[in-house]
């Protein structure tokens with residue numbers, strides 16, 4: 280059954296871990312991670328993986344780990360045939376491998392934030408669902424952007440504010456178009472796209488109100504007004520946001 284963590288001893292459960300602070304993990308996620316015998320997670324080659332780092336100290340000594348390493352991330356263009364072919368093959372292979380394992384054992388897949396918000400597990404989920412031979416469950420998590428707007432200490436939306444969530448991988452013109460119609464806005468996938476995001480914010484007249492949050496809610500959290508930071512190397516795990524200023528009854532004092 281979808282989205283209900285039953286007591287099944289086989290199948291795959293993808294667990295949303297929240298934005299980075301382990302205390303922002305759900306009780307369900309905590310229970311599943313601590314009890315896991317088989318733990319799979321995505322990571323960039325040569326890196327520990329954000330999701331894996333988040334559960335450091337929580338896994339049992341018996342847990343077998345399955346790092347799923349992206350064949351490429353930023354090395355080749357995302358719309359090149361080679362990227363599409365390599366990623367499709369990567370998801371196909373891991374889908375097969377996890378499905379085989381999950382017929383005998385329960386497999387926990389770790390996901391930073393919420394699995395259904397730009398999460399890699401979605402690519403396994405749709406493949407596994409199409410096969411129809413594995414019990415699949417997904418546990419929601421607090422998305423990274425929620426942790427990031429809390430890190431700024433300011434509410435994100437008021438009254439009729441429309442919150443627009445966009446990605447820094449869009450073209451500058453497309454970013455400006457989306458920013459022009461947004462009240463509150465969140466730009467995900469910042470990293471090397473920061474200079475373009477900054478130019479788009481300036482064209483949309485939102486640059487002065489923008490914040491940059493790197494590694495929100497983690498020990499490496501950095502929160503700054505965007506105007507106070509330069510375009511020096513910015514991590515992929517960063518969010519640019521602008522708070523809404525919608526209608527509200529003002530305090531009389």
Ligand SMILES: C[C@@]1(CC(=O)O)C2=NC(=C\c3[nH]c(c(CCC(=O)O)c3CC(=O)O)Cc3[nH]c(c(CC(=O)O)c3CCC(=O)O)/C=C3\N/C(=C\2)[C@@H](CCC(=O)O)[C@]3(C)CC(=O)O)/[C@H]1CCC(=O)O
Pocket residue numbers: 321322323326327328329330331351352353357366390391397398399400402448468469470471472514515516
């Ligand atoms: C190519 C590119 C395009 C794009 O983002 O659109 C892209 N990832 C890029 C960069 C990048 N990715 C990662 C790092 C290292 C981070 C670090 O370690 O510091 C870096 C930075 C770097 O390499 O420098 C690791 C990573 N990636 C995802 C997660 C979360 C998760 O797995 O849930 C994690 C953390 C895993 C962990 O550690 O826990 C998820 C996704 N990344 C995808 C694509 C999609 C899957 C691929 C596909 O099917 O196409 C998906 C599912 C998003 C989606 O589909 O929306 C983009 C270039 C952007 C640009 O142009 O600048």
Ligand SMILES: C[S@@+](CC[C@H](N)C(=O)[O-])C[C@H]1O[C@@H](n2cnc3c(N)ncnc32)[C@H](O)[C@@H]1O
Pocket residue numbers: 298299391392393394395396397398399421422423424426427466467468469492493494495496497515516517518
């Ligand atoms: C591939 S998406 C995965 C999103 C994740 N599933 C979620 O629910 O937040 C990765 C992007 O999420 C954003 N992100 C997630 N967690 C973050 C955090 N703790 N601090 C800053 N940005 C974060 C970054 O913009 C990053 O580029």
